[in-house]
Amino acid sequence: MNYTIEKNEQFALIRLAESQFGEEVSTPFEMLSRSLFREGYSNIIVDVAAVQTVDQAGITTIRRINRQCINEVGLLILVTKNEDLITVLDSANISDLTILPTVEEAVDAVFMNELENDFRSEEDDEYDIGGSVGNADA
Template sequence: MNYTIEKNEQYALIRLSESDFSDNIAPDFETLCKGLFREGYSNIIVDMATVQNLGPAGVIAIRRVNRHCTSEEGLLVLATGDDDLVEHLDKAGGADLTILPTVEEGIDAVFMNELENDFRSEDDDEYDRGGSVAD
């Protein structure tokens, strides 16, 4: 699998250099993401600008990685402007995938998700102390 990776405190950005995301690429993609999970990354942005074909194995890999990110209160963002690929992902991947046209929008989505998690955590702390929102 040809790719570059950029690691940031809040997310890892994988820039794929493949046109075909299928049987040969999917296992490598999952292995790469598992390594990122072990390093503590729960937010992963995948730049799929070069991807033109997405096979069943690719869809399965994306769904598995998405499930893991979600279970860690993180976010998997797929960045692509290819309308055909977006339609294919929507049909095959389900409604819980985050697909955005640009990497920059993906970065914004990660930061928004982090803020939502922080607010949720503060609300939980308030509830645990026996307070209420009206206090």
């Protein structure tokens, strides 16, 4: 699998240099993604601009990695402007898969997701702190 990877605090960016996301790519891609999870990355942006086709093995791998990202309260974002590829991915019904046209928009989506998670966490903390329903002194 030909790719480059950039890592920062919030996400890992994988730029695939393959024309097909098939069996030959899916296994090494899954291994790379699982390695990123072990390193603490739950947000993975995959630039698939060079990819022209994806087969069933690729879709299965994308579905697995997407589920793992969601379980880790992160995002898997695929970046492509290829309408045919987007149609194939949409028809695969991968729940909550994010497909965006540019890496910049993907980075923005990661930051928005992080903000939403922080906000939810703060709301949960407010409920944990207290605020009883009734007043025993009344």
